Amino acid sequence: MNLDHLHKTLVASQYAEQVLEKHKSLLEQDYQRDQFFSSLSKTDLKEIITSEVAHITDEMQWMSAIRILRARLMFRWIWQDSNQLTNVIQLTQELSDFADLAVSAAKEFAYRPLVAKYGEPIGYGGKVQDLIVIAMGKHGAQELNLSSDIDLIFAFDEQGETNGRKCIDVQQFCIFWGQKLIYLLDHITADGFVFRVDMRLRPWGDGSALAISHGALEKYLSQHGREWERYAWIKARIVTGGKEGQELLQMTRPFVFRKYVDYTAFEAMREMKAMIEREVLRRNIEDDIKLGAGGIREVEFIVQVFQLIYGGSKLELQDRKCLVSLHHLGEAELLDQKAVIELEDAYLFLRRIEHAIQALNDQQTQSLPTEPDLRQRMIDTLGYSSWEAFLDVLNDKRAKVTYQFEHLIKEKEADPLIESFSQLEKQLNEILDENAKNLVYEFWHGHALKKLPAKAVQRLKMFWPHLIEAILQSDKPQTALVRLMPLVESVMRRTVYLVMLIESKGALQRLVKMATVSPWICEELTHYPVLLDEFLSMDFELPKRQDLEDSLRQQLLRIEIDQVEDQLRVLRLFKKSNVLTVAASDVLAESPLMKVSDALTDIAEVSVQAALHLAYEMTAKKHGFPLDADGLRCSLDHTAFTVIGYGKVGGIELGYGSDLDLVFIHYMDEQADTDGQKQISGFEFAMRVAQKFMSLMTTQTLDGRVYEIDTRLRPSGEAGLLVTSLKAFEQYQLKSAWMWEHQALVRARPIAGEQSLRQKFEELRCSILTLTRDEKFVREEVLKMRQKMKDHLGSSKEQKKEGIFHLKQDAGGIVDIEFMAQYAVLAWSGSNPDLAHYSDNVRILEDAAKANCLSSSDATALIQAYLSERAESHRLALANQSMQVTASDWHDTREVVCKLWQRLIDPSAMFALDRNDCV
Structure with missing residues (x-):
């Protein structure tokens, strides 16, 4: 050697x-x-x-x-x-x-x-x-x-x-x-x-x-991860x-790195930084080059604070290595280059010292030795003439680290809003009525506040002036205040939300704007505060179908099949958080109506697909797999089961409060037994899949339910079986179905389940809808059904006299247009089969114009009227208001619809300008 x-x-x-x-x-x-x-x-x-x-x-x-x-x-x-x-x-x-x-x-x-x-x-x-x-x-x-x-x-x-x-x-x-x-x-x-x-x-x-x-x-x-665990x-x-x-x-990355600038981490990191400073003073560990002031831990802490706060939006900051992320901080201009250079130099020097200390006796320590012999060994290894000369260099480098550490997320200076709080409160009081003033008084003097921990009360008092300032800047300050008060009360124990809203003025302003437009959104956030985390992180883009599928699949992937409660929680929050995202995009980004409906429909379809997969897997785990109608073994990839969406989900026209009209169809051998230990027939297997699916989707919990499901459109309605074989469905539609059931079939399409069975249903649907029908008979049946709906669901005579128009059910409303589209399919698709291709009203009307069944101007007029009325229905749903609007505001639109209704369906009808109604 x-x-x-x-x-x-x-x-x-x-x-x-x-x-x-x-x-x-x-x-x-x-x-x-x-x-x-x-x-x-x-x-x-x-x-x-x-x-x-x-x-x-x-x-x-x-x-x-x-x-x-x-x-x-x-x-x-x-x-x-x-x-x-x-x-x-x-x-x-x-x-x-x-x-x-x-x-x-x-x-x-x-x-x-x-x-x-x-x-x-x-x-x-x-x-x-x-x-x-x-x-x-x-x-x-x-x-x-x-x-x-x-x-x-x-x-x-x-x-x-x-x-x-x-x-x-x-x-x-x-x-x-x-x-x-x-x-x-x-x-x-x-x-x-x-x-x-x-x-x-x-x-x-x-x-x-x-x-x-x-x-x-x-x-x-x-559910339990703490801030220091995110750091770790x-x-x-x-x-x-x-x-x-x-x-x-x-799976852990979203827990560590929030997908937005994580303002909540500021407060948590301030507290952790203060704890580090207190620990250095309390333990007198100045000789510890890791834990002491200006030590290795402080360099790492500086880097990791920025990683936690910005790592979700700046992916390059997610690197595990301290120096790599330090350089990225410089490139992102979150730290100036002088600080980056000084911190890197100090870090490498301190790590070199750490190795010299640990090499002495192979001990896990970062404390400078006190024995003269060991000190001499160290300075000989490191190349210093004396211990004092070594300490001069060490202390200089530690001082530079200390400077950066002390200037990192410093304790916040006095909030100027708090100082001007009395002035803000005075401005607010001037515009509030007595009820609103009482609401504020009761909040600050109520039992809920008295039970809060002192720290929570302190944060609430810090938050309040920021809220008032944002409310005063809105165009409906009293409305915003009244709607937001229950939300503030529901989250005041979850003070991280208050911190985030303090740190991010933009998020608070968006919340206030949403409150002025939609009490429904405020109520959702109030009842399910966990959604606030999602709301505050939104980029207000409509969710994409693939992203929805990937997100829900990842969330459900590692939940054990028998952990039904966890599955329910994931399904509910997935639906609620994504619908909230759509609503926010609708209100704040003014997304187009058709895009909004597409997104809401995608959320429902992805939820249905996931719930069906779970229900099928649960049933198969207990009973084994059935055979399909061709004698082939079913599996998770070959389910021989499909869910058909009717109504709004079938027509890709879901609104915010829509329930789902569903029908279940299977292609199983109903007599053959499953291949598991607890064998049941194929028919019973299909029934249990549908029942478990219904349970997953409709079970009411404290967090609500995923969706309301209506299955009354199945063959024979409520008297019929919950699940029908494809063959039995075909026989019913051809031999027993009423005309209104064929009307409903116009807006039907498969939304979940096996692809080959979905294709079989599509072919069957088209063959039924394109049957040659007598136009006069179709017209009479459509008119009869429409009159029943008006009688039962439309405005009363007294309401009509008062100038009220039910946007959906009254003459000239949404349902009239839907019925005209359905009439077009049933009456004309026998000679124009392309009319039966789509299930949504807009494309049906467009195809009717292409087939010269409707004039281009008539089709365009109906589509414009339909979109106008649906857009208003969305707005009313967000505002928690009924579909009854002022008739005079919709006179021109209704006139267009009623005249076309008269021409297509009921020649005896006429639009009375003085009564704003079709008679």
């Missing part, structure tokens, strides 16, 4: 002296292979570990071999560090690579005896389960130091059982697996240890289960676990 290099190594490390004494011959072999001078890639390290331990089957021998290897590698790293043959980034990368490979090797070794005893762990989905090992902290960021412990979390994809003679559940198997992995690495023997393993960052910390399922972890983070999960990285591990990590 090079004696000068060896001398520097031994000066730098008493631990190296011990390793040399114990393993001299092995170290000489390593030296001769040039391992002391070259860098080691992860592949190189893997080959070294494999050559040392892969052939060993005895546990004690395996533990001894990997510990001796660790000692040899530590000697090499100390040699390189003390002789400046490496740098901080290269050294921390190699240490982290070794940790990854040691964990993987221990995991593999621990698996064999467990499988021999219990069999393989099989998930409910039939796949062998892997132990997902998540590295946290410096290990996750690939920044390990010379004597780091490693922070790990153990997880697995899904629950299930082992397949051996002695059967245990997957979670217990993974707990045993993790325990053995820890023992193999952490246990101190005569040869030392490999890594100290810290598991305290797992959900609920010490005392909780050592391994957690994907679904349980997701539930924990969404920034550095999370999958060490083992393959595709399932990466999916699990992807």
Whole structure:
């Protein structure tokens, strides 16, 4: 060995002296292979570990071999560090690579005896389960130091059982697996240890289960995850676990990085920063180059604060490595370049010192030594003439870190709005009526406020002037105040929302504007405050179908099939949050009516598809799979089941409060039994799928229900079976259906289920609608049904006299136009089959014009009237108002509709200008 290099190594490390004494011959072999001078890639390290331990089957021998290897590698790293043959980034990368490979090797070794005893762990989905090992902290960021412990979390994809003679559940198997992995690495023997393993960052910390399922972890983070855990999960990285591990990590990203600028993190980080400052003073840890003032932790904290706040909108800030993200902060101009350079320089210097401290005795410490001998060793290694000269440089670099840390998210200065609060309140009082004034008084003097924690009251008082200022700037201040008061009361315990609204004036102004337009939105937010988080993060673009499907699939993916309550929660919140997004886009971005309806329909269809899949899977898990009508085995990919949407969902014209008109159709062998242990007939299987679907969609909970479902349009109505075979549906439509049922079929289309069956239904629908019909008979039947609806649902004579027009049900309203479109299909598609292609009114009317069944001007006039009336119906729904409007405002539109109604359906009808009605 090079004696000068060896001398520097031994000066730098008493631990190296011990390793040399114990393993001299092995170290000489390593030296001769040039391992002391070259860098080691992860592949190189893997080959070294494999050559040392892969052939060993005895546990004690395996533990001894990997510990001796660790000692040899530590000697090499100390040699390189003390002789400046490496740098901080290269050294921390190699240490982290070794940790990854040691964990993987221990995991593999621990698996064999467990499988021999219990069999393989099989998930409910039939796949062998892997132990997902998540590295946290410096290990996750690939920044390990010379004597780091490693922070790990153990997880697995899904629950299930082992397949051996002695059967245990997957979670217990993974707990045993993790325990053995820890023992193999952490246990101190005569040869030392490999890594100290810290598991305290797992959900609920010490005392909780050592391994957690994907679904349980997701539930924990969404319901119980705390701000410091978001901070910790920034550095999370999958060490083992393959595709399932990466999916699990992807699931955690929205918890860590909010998709908007996260103003709530400001307050949380201020509190964490203050805690760090108090800890430095309380513990007197100035000599700790990690935890002391100006230390490593403060550099990391500066970077991670910006990551938490901006990482959701600036994806480049999601990198785990401190220096990489620091450079991105400079590029994004969130930190000036001088600060970036100073922080990087200080960080690398401090990490170098950290390695010099830990090399002395292989101890997990960052405190400067107090013994003169150890101090001398350090300054000799680092190249300083004296301890004082070293401290001068150290203190200069720490001072620069301290400056940046102290100027980061400083405590907020006095809020000028609070100082001018009395003036704002005076302005507000001048425009409020007595009822509104009483509402405010009762809020501030009520029991709810008295029960609030002091901190919550303080935040509420900080928020109040901001709310008043935004309300005074609105065009309907009293309306906004009255509608927002219940919302403020419902979230005043969830003070993060108040903080966010204080920090983001734009979000507060949008909320006030929404309140002036839509009490319905305010009520949704008040009843389900969890939606406020979604509202505050909106970009006010209408959701795209693919994004909706991906989002719901990811949310449901890891919920166990028997966790119905969690499935209900996900379905409800998915529907509510996305409908809220559409409403916000409608109001604030003024999205076109047709786009709004498309989006609302997409939300419903995606919800229906997901609920159907769950219902089918639940039924099949219990009873096995049925046969289809052709004798083929059904499966999750071949369900032989479809859901038909009628009415507004069928016509792609959903509104905000619309229920769903659905019919269930199957293509199963009703007599053949399923292939599970609890066999039932194909007919009963189809029934149970429909019943479970209805339960998932309509069960009423504190969070409401997903959708109201109406199934009365099925064959024979309420007296008929809930599910019908395709053949029985065809027979009913051809032989027993009333004309109004064929009218309903015009607006029917498959919205979920198997594609081949959906195609069969489409073909059947077209064949029924394109039957040749007597136009006079169709006209009479349509007119008869329309009159019934007017009598039962339209405005009364007294209301008409008072100048009231029911936008939907009265003459000249929405239903008249819908009936004319349906008449066009039933009367004319026999000779013009293209008329039966679409289920929505606008395209039916357009096709009627193309087929010369209607003039282009008539079709255009009807479409314009239809869109005008539907747009108003949307506005009224958002405003929580009925469909009854002032008749005189709609005179011209109704006249157009009524004249066309007279020409197409009822020649005896005429539009009376003085009565604003068709008679």
